[in-house]
Amino acid sequence: MKKVVIAGATGFIGRFFIEAYRHKYHIIALSRKKVKDNPYPEVEWRQVEMYSITSTMEAVKGADYAIYLVHSMNAATRLNQGSFDDTDLLLADNFARACDYNEVKQIIFMGGILPKEKHPEEMSRHLRSRYEVEQTLGSKRPALTALRAGIVIGPGGSSFNIVKRLVDRLPIMACPKWCDSENQPIGIKDILRIIDYSLGNENLYGRPVEVGIPEVMSYRNMLQRTAQLMGKRRWIFSVPFFSLGFSKLWVGWISNSSSTLVSPLVESLKHQMTVDPSHGLPEEFAFEYETFEESLNYALSENEKELAPLPSFQYEAKEKNTVRSFQRLPNEGKLPAHWIANRYKLWLPTFFGFLITAKETNDDTVGFYLFGINRPMLQLKLINDRSDASRQIFYINGGWLVKRFDYGWLEFRNVLQDRYTITAIHEFVPRLPWVIYMNTQALVHLWVMRQYKKYLYKIVNKRGQQEPVN
Numbered sequence: 001m002k003k004v005v006i007a008g009a010t011g012f013i014g015r016f017f018i019e020a021y022r023h024k025y026h027i028i029a030l031s032r033k034k035v036k037d038n039p040y041p042e043v044e045w046r047q048v049e050m051y052s053i054t055s056t057m058e059a060v061k062g063a064d065y066a067i068y069l070v071h072s073m074n075a076a077t078r079l080n081q082g083s084f085d086d087t088d089l090l091l092a093d094n095f096a097r098a099c100d101y102n103e104v105k106q107i108i109f110m111g112g113i114l115p116k117e118k119h120p121e122e123m124s125r126h127l128r129s130r131y132e133v134e135q136t137l138g139s140k141r142p143a144l145t146a147l148r149a150g151i152v153i154g155p156g157g158s159s160f161n162i163v164k165r166l167v168d169r170l171p172i173m174a175c176p177k178w179c180d181s182e183n184q185p186i187g188i189k190d191i192l193r194i195i196d197y198s199l200g201n202e203n204l205y206g207r208p209v210e211v212g213i214p215e216v217m218s219y220r221n222m223l224q225r226t227a228q229l230m231g232k233r234r235w236i237f238s239v240p241f242f243s244l245g246f247s248k249l250w251v252g253w254i255s256n257s258s259s260t261l262v263s264p265l266v267e268s269l270k271h272q273m274t275v276d277p278s279h280g281l282p283e284e285f286a287f288e289y290e291t292f293e294e295s296l297n298y299a300l301s302e303n304e305k306e307l308a309p310l311p312s313f314q315y316e317a318k319e320k321n322t323v324r325s326f327q328r329l330p331n332e333g334k335l336p337a338h339w340i341a342n343r344y345k346l347w348l349p350t351f352f353g354f355l356i357t358a359k360e361t362n363d364d365t366v367g368f369y370l371f372g373i374n375r376p377m378l379q380l381k382l383i384n385d386r387s388d389a390s391r392q393i394f395y396i397n398g399g400w401l402v403k404r405f406d407y408g409w410l411e412f413r414n415v416l417q418d419r420y421t422i423t424a425i426h427e428f429v430p431r432l433p434w435v436i437y438m439n440t441q442a443l444v445h446l447w448v449m450r451q452y453k454k455y456l457y458k459i460v461n462k463r464g465q466q467e468p469v470n
Helices: 012-021 053-060 084-101 125-137 158-169 188-198 219-229 244-255 259-268 292-301 337-355 434-439 441-463
Strands: 003-007 026-031 035-037 044-047 065-068 079-081 106-112 143-149 172-176 207-211 235-239 323-330 356-360 365-370 378-382 391-398 409-415 420-428
Touching: 003 012, 012 026, 012 188, 026 053, 053 084, 065 084, 079 441, 084 106, 084 125, 084 323, 084 409, 084 420, 106 125, 106 188, 125 143, 125 259, 143 188, 158 219, 158 292, 172 219, 188 207, 188 292, 219 235, 219 292, 323 441, 337 356, 337 365, 337 391, 337 409, 337 420, 337 441, 434 441
Parallel strands: 003 026, 003 065, 026 044, 065 106, 079 323, 106 143, 143 207, 172 235
Antiparallel strands: 323 420, 356 365, 365 378, 378 391, 391 409, 409 420
16 A cells, blocks of 8 residues: 555545545545544544644655645634745645655645746735745655646535635625636546546656646636526626725625635636646546536535544643744845854844844854843754754743743744745744733834845845855
């Protein structure tokens, strides 16, 4: 049996893949929580913290192949200072490194169909993020097979659920003009067959594959046909004056979906997302796609919880009021992460003048002191055995702004072939009361990182990318 590790195993596609192929593959399913009761003993569940490279490396151990189904567009339950695209980039980099370390042969990634007429910088944030994740997963030694799809029609799919709720709750829908954009959806059963066909298929190594039913349709047409199959009489028409912002509001409100999920998806509707024949499946895999109506009937008539049951998970008490904070910094000069981290230690006291000083010791510990106070407000220790030229990691091990000294860490990480550096704080527990922290220290941190971002821009522009990097 091929050993296949699935990141995002508790999601829509992951659950259905496990249900359909648990007897064909030795599946290693990853979850943030520890499993309490597993309905399928043949499936191996492993607990993982995807934000940690060490945890991810351990979770991937022994796998021959990997399926990556992770995205970060759902609402967070903690303070997460950072956009979904920066979060996705960091998680994908962790997974790519873990697969590289464990000598995984192939990574299969489920992304989105890319608009043909647009440069990546002109795409919606959602599609641009999916493309960045694709590039990141393909940057290491494991071969990447990027499966690009539009809306996946199936029970419990997040995009399909939005369509279904809109049709169910709105007798009249005035749709923005760009709802006439064309797309090619695909049924969940066909997606599963294509993933199965792609696993270990060397003909698909290192290439993107765009998939979708042969029929091209508009989003408005999709809503109309969904209404017919649901037995709903709906008046759906296009208007030229609906703004993008207003569309996000009413779609989120009517579909009862979080803005973090709805907003990126709605922005993507402006693109024509049709399959590029040059990136299609090989002729050897000639099969007949389900029609839109067949996929829709299956999605409407079945209960995903009965079709693809999940294990029950153990409740684990977590430290309350923890913080993650991600900021993407420019790195047009492709400077190594250790240079950017060291320059930050020098820049911060200079930026604040006499208000803040920095003191570094021989054991790679640096403390930042507020004027007139002998105790550091924040203390960081470089972890040499987990750092390299592309990643610098510091434990947060002291300071009067810190509640726990054994929990959080700071890192500077180069991503996307060193085009950017992400600075990230993980599992930070502030000492200040939460309300005060949210309105003081959290806002100051964001402001400081924006100033450092501007500083890096100036460094690259001023020195023509010739700044010493030793």
